[in-house]
Amino acid sequence: MGATHLPSTEFDGTGIEDRLEAEAEARLGDPADPMVQLLAPDGTLGSDPVFSEYAERLDADKLRGFYADMAKIRRFDVEATALQRQGQLALWVPLTGQEAAQIGSGRASQPQDYIFPTYREHGVALTRNVDLAELLRQFRGVSNGGWNPKDTNFHLYTLVLAAQTPHAVGYAMGIQRDQKLAASAAAAAGNTGPAAEPQAAVMVYFGDGASSEGDVHESMVFASSYKAPVVFFCQNNHWAISVPTAVQTRIPLANRAKGYGFPGIRVDGNDVIAVHAVTEWALERARRGEGPVLIEAFTYRVGAHTTADDPTKYRESSEEEHWRAKDPLVRLETYLRAQGLADDAFFEQVRADGDELAAYVRKTTHDLETPDIRTAFANTYVEAHPLVAEELAWFEEYSAGFADEAEGAAN
């Protein structure tokens, strides 16, 4: 059997050695590998042979909407961090710096798509119309989830890194089967027209740290083998708590897709227009049945990993300053103002809306009810379970004993 029997890849892997070198040197600076960028840090709009077409679909309303979303979620992040500092939340996972990666990708999804987030995807949650106060339930300690994913097709946060990636691929395999079942049902009914249901895709988020987890590898193998309609969206925010990306990978993460046989694209994760364009391209491709894509959004976690973290122990503040100059909000504001697409009144309104959201979230968090442990008994299994029933009965009796005591004390 000759080499011609080996599966071929449509992606050229030459130049890897050069890139290895370049990437190692580029850890703290600009990426040496080409990445898709449309809106430069100075707010000027460039062009791209493939993705400009997608950017041109965006009208002024959409662009203003991107800015409003990014500003809103940043304000939310500030409020949640404050709530943690005031002891109202056990922990908070800030997203500041990653607004463009999250809003750009989330806004490229459609309602019928299904999203599997990490625990930092508050911006994506916003684009999926998740009630942001519900996001805080988990961090308040009143739920391990907090919202019903069926309402918004936005799955629960998964805390075991990368464990959600095979779920996404399996879900995408289900979409493939739905389409086949619908086609055979239509054929049985004598209907040969196009399917009534819109085609759907899945998008799954993970980070540069989680990219080292075996589940990411296994997911990409499955996705490639079955050509599943799934977009792997990796936010390379440069730090896995205290460990830099160079420890996770010696090549740009997007390049790993080549090894699985599907496209990998690095995009400027602080450029909301480019992120949106690339994600829209990838999701459309997946919905058409052309298989998975890996997107690496090159961005930066400006704040701490969580409110329990202290970045001064492992990185220089100059690095943070370097990235603040690439701020995703500032560049879009510069562009909107320069193009005359938004004025002071708009930005004032955005600020007011953010404050309103913050006030809502603060009030709702304070009002979140502590659940009864009986709900945990009820939700362990779907069907009746004798051990759960026995332990619940014991708990009721035990609790009732305290009630009698309290009654006795009152008398």
Add this chain to the structure above:
Amino acid sequence: MTTMTIAKAINEGLRATLANNPRSLLMGEDIGPLGGVYRVTDGLFAEFGADRVVDTPLAESGIIGTAIGLSLRGYLPICEIQFDGFVFPGFNQITTQLAKMHSRSNGNLTVPVVIRIPYGGGIGSIEHHSESPEALFAHTAGLRIITPSNPHDAYWMIQQAVECQDPVIVFEPKRRYWLKGDVDTAAPGPSADPFKAHVLREGTDATVVVYGPLVPVALAAANAAAEDGHSVEVIDLRSISPIDFDTVTESVTKTGRLVVAHEAPTFGGIGGEIAARISERAFHSLEAPVIRVGGFHMPYPVAKVEEDYLPDIDRILEALDRAFSY
């Protein structure tokens, strides 16, 4: 009634499931054209095609993880793990995701995944092919664990596992795959509830609780004990999570003595849980401490010495003798 082996009964149960439910599918390594290393899925690929009988990449976490995703989309995946000792790459997905998804979602999501695992020793195989890891899963809330010991149960249990809305692990006693028995494919009869223990042999002097591969061993031990004048009741537990403590308690209340036997190591095993519960529930009926028979606290030994490790008729009789000595 049809006579068939346990392997064939599972095969027929899977065939019935695939035929009756278009959203069910099988996933695993080598389960397609080969029919699985034990041929349990023999012929199903040809009958139902590659979308329903899915030869997966060789990745256990990927199998369980994608099965979870499929179930979230409304499918009923039935995963085959090739051998007991190979489940551990998928352990994270089973214990942190599959078991907890319903609870995590406050009851909004269900993940009715079925995982089939051939388990147990006595087949003269190499490392990782003879283990009994059921206690590791029984300790995890959110999972249900059942194990058939005969073809009739095997035929119905696999279908009941698919019908259950909770995730179910079916531990299949691999050294009994070729054990033959009568199967009523028309109705489950007394096997209608997969989580209920069965009294296989009635007795008055002692109770032996077993499950899966040790059921024939316990029945043989009870026969031998009868020759010595001891009337031994034998219970096939059938379900390891939940455990039907009512049936065991009722039996021990009658016999006053209990021996629990399994291939898995006794330390931290299912036998210990049964001993503790029964000592609470039937303390005043017990004439002797509950005695456990099981594997030693060591990695499953090499095939040439596994006979010294595995509970057999004599080990159960020795335990009964100890119980009778009180």
